[in-house]
Amino acid sequence: MSYIPPTVTAEAVFSAYNTTTQSASVTDQILTCQVFNDCSQSIGATGGVNLPTKAMLHGQIRTDSPPDQVLYSIKFDNMAQNGGFGGQFACNSTVRTDQDDGAYGIGIDTDVFMRTHRGTKTWKSDVNETRIMGFLLNQ
């Protein structure tokens, strides 16, 4: 078996997270981040991450005590420009073992955020539990 060489060329890795608890509506609620870690980039106007170059993203949320049998999914949004796309993931708190671990996406845009996409009840994302991680690729 051969492996991809150990070093890739990228501008930086990054992560962002929330510092305030957020209660969200069932659908179409933007999940906001307040802190951009360890990178010269910034949080966008609506709480997403500003991506000056192409980037690969991994987004996660943990909900605090969701109602029983809640079903929801999240997706990256605002990535349609410049050929970007955003994945989504679904979580069913009743059938807990078949959930994915987050949404993945790749793109280049300002203010790329996650949004609730599908749900049966409202839920809450606690402090530090809305997370976006990734790396900026060289052009």
Place this chain on the structure above:
Amino acid sequence: MIEITLSASQTLSAGGIVAFDTLSCETTPALSLNTSTGEITLASDKSYYIEASIDVTRSSTTSSFEFAWIDSSGTVIPISDGGFDANWVFHTISSAGPTSTNVANYVTNSPTSAIRLKAITLSASSTILQGTRVFIIEVDQ
């Protein structure tokens, strides 16, 4: 891309360290693995995107687990430094409980000198399966 794995399953309890013992990479990366302790020594002049997937058989089926990256002094790397835990909380169908993150990340442009993956919460004598693995993207700064 670097992959770090276990050559065999490992019995572990809360407070224990996952003793990764195998590093796979086409060429020699800047980081290194202590194959006795599972400690990963990082290069100060690299950026890192590190992700650990957790595969565990809990000794108690009603227990929870949490894994997080710690630094060389044993301190959990905080989220403000790019440390993100894997946190799975047991609850029944009829009770509410938080949803989970299933991977533990360390994402940084200013790496600490060395990291280990610690079981913060884990029922005693659980089994860490070989499906537990780490992939690392090492980035030139």
